[in-house]
Amino acid sequence: MMRLEQTPTQELIDRFTRIGEEQYQAIWVIDNARYNRLYREMQEIKDELKRRPGDERRALAKLYDHPNMQVRLMAAHATLAISYTAARQVIQSIADSGFLPYSADAGMTLLNLDNGIYKPA
Amino acid sequence: MKADAARYLRPGSSLDALFGVEQKYNPNQPRVPAGSSDGGQWTNGASGSAQNDAAQSSGNIDLGNLPSFSDLFALFQIAPQEFDTTDDVQLAGDPPGIGHNGGPSLDPPEMPDERPRLRGDRVGFLKDAATWLGQVGKASVIGQLFLGAANNVEWLDDYQHTIQTYNDPPKTLDELQADVANPEKGYQIHHIMEQTAAERWGLSRSEIDDPSNLVRVPTMKHWEITGWYGRSNEDFGGQSPREYLSDKSASERYRIGLYALRLHGVLKP
Numbered sequence: 001m002m003r004l005e006q007t008p009t010q011e012l013i014d015r016f017t018r019i020g021e022e023q024y025q026a027i028w029v030i031d032n033a034r035y036n037r038l039y040r041e042m043q044e045i046k047d048e049l050k051r052r053p054g055d056e057r058r059a060l061a062k063l064y065d066h067p068n069m070q071v072r073l074m075a076a077h078a079t080l081a082i083s084y085t086a087a088r089q090v091i092q093s094i095a096d097s098g099f100l101p102y103s104a105d106a107g108m109t110l111l112n113l114d115n116g117i118y119k120p121a
Numbered sequence: 122m123k124a125d126a127a128r129y130l131r132p133g134s135s136l137d138a139l140f141g142v143e144q145k146y147n148p149n150q151p152r153v154p155a156g157s158s159d160g161g162q163w164t165n166g167a168s169g170s171a172q173n174d175a176a177q178s179s180g181n182i183d184l185g186n187l188p189s190f191s192d193l194f195a196l197f198q199i200a201p202q203e204f205d206t207t208d209d210v211q212l213a214g215d216p217p218g219i220g221h222n223g224g225p226s227l228d229p230p231e232m233p234d235e236r237p238r239l240r241g242d243r244v245g246f247l248k249d250a251a252t253w254l255g256q257v258g259k260a261s262v263i264g265q266l267f268l269g270a271a272n273n274v275e276w277l278d279d280y281q282h283t284i285q286t287y288n289d290p291p292k293t294l295d296e297l298q299a300d301v302a303n304p305e306k307g308y309q310i311h312h313i314m315e316q317t318a319a320e321r322w323g324l325s326r327s328e329i330d331d332p333s334n335l336v337r338v339p340t341m342k343h344w345e346i347t348g349w350y351g352r353s354n355e356d357f358g359g360q361s362p363r364e365y366l367s368d369k370s371a372s373e374r375y376r377i378g379l380y381a382l383r384l385h386g387v388l389k390p
Contacts, residue, residue: 028248029241030348036361039353077355101345104384105354111380112356 004048009056016045016078017063020071027070027101046078058082064090069102077109080120088113229253229267236276244344247280251287251341259285282307286339291389294379300337309343311336313378314371315350318363324371334375338387346381 004012019042026035049056061083063075076090094106112118230249237243250271257264271277271284286307292300301310312319312334319329328334338346350363357365362381366374382388 027348027352029245030344031241032348032351036351036353039359043359074355098386100385101349104345104349104381104386107384108349108380109356118356 004044007048009049009052009059012045012049012056013059013063016042016060016074017066017068017071019045020063020066020074021068023074024068024070024102027105042074049078055082061086069094069097069099073102073106077120080113084120229263232271232274232277234274247284247341248287251284254284255288259288283340287341289339289387291383291386293389294336297336297338297382297388298332301332301335303337305337307340308337309340311338311343311346311382313382314374315347315363315366315378318366318374319371321367322371322374336382336387338382342385342387346385346387349381349385 002011007015019038023035023038023042026032026038046057049059057078060075060078063071064086066072066075072090073094076087076094080087088110091106091109095103095110097103109118113120230246230253232250233242233246237246250267254264254267257267259265259268268281268285271281277284282305300308304310312329313336314324314329314334316329320326351361353359353361354365362377366377379388383390
């Protein structure tokens with residue numbers, strides 16, 4: 001597999017998307033070991049995008065409309081520091097959906113943003 | 122649902138009508154976001170394809186249209202499964218998957234007639250079943266038919282209540298605490314401040330099991346909340362909530378514990 005630094009941005013976004021879809025399934029069946037592994041993989045992609053000139057995490061905003069709720073949620077997390085209002089709206093819409101357990105994750109994020117526990121960077 | 126499920130109905134009756142009975146409109150049900158080809162249609166939150174046939178217009182149905190119970194058993198596609206003998210390895214076959222992004226179909230989930238060997242497969246079915254029931258309504262005709270069919274699957278004996286209690290409406294804290302005195306199938310006792318972490322933090326057993334820290338919650342909500350505590354979380358700098366709370370005060374643990382109950386639909390806002 002190509003090293004992350006050499007991987008084109010679009011391919012990183014595609015990987016981000018696939019990982020988010022797998023996270024959705026891991027959360028659904030409450031498989032934390034699998035989820036936490038996927039979380040670390042996604043974190044590496046986010047870090048690589050952030051390192052690129054101009055902070056290419058902003059490219060993840062195109063996933064705000066992705067059909068998979070977990071992909072939308074993680075794309076919003078990844079872009080909160082860049083595009084707070086739009087990203088927060090995505091999180092709010094997931095919280096409002098009431099579709100558990102994803103809506104609970106999103107709802108907690110809103111609370112943690114408001115009380116300062118969560119400081120997106 | 123089998124594609125030819127309509128064969129179980131009397132001639133002239135409609136499967137759509139059967140599914141339309143007592144269909145509940147849920148304004149909070151996820152929709153495919155605008156901008157996609159299915160924009161605005163009902164979805165389960167995972168897939169881009171609108172899947173909720175059941176959310177279409179209602180029809181009237183006469184219970185005389187219903188088939189015999191043995192046919193209903195077939196209607197819900199209770200199917201033998203072949204099991205991998207390797208633990209912790211995804212079964213071969215066609216898991217609800219990444220291809221169409223998995224999650225619960227809005228059709229009745231297929232019932233395995235044997236207990237799935239892998240925990241993830243069991244939990245996946247139970248979640249699918251509970252979520253589907255929440256969407257069609259436990260008291261609807263199709264919901265009752267599903268539960269009747271499930272009643273004849275031996276391994277589900279232990280999980281019938283677990284499926285049904287998942288959609289309990291939220292209660293007040295007083296109600297949840299009072300329920301602790303009335304253990305029932307389908308519910309578990311939950312510690313608002315997680316007990317393992319509280320022990321590590323040096324709380325005594327009597328403090329951990331104090332009535333103020335105990336609530337009775339639907340079993341699968343208990344699983345979900347416990348799962349949330351253990352997942353890496355962006356909010357907490359990549360730590361799990363459990364890790365984040367490890368050096369926090371009892372009041373902070375309690376506060377987060379109440380939020381978790383509320384956001385998972387157990388505690389009334």
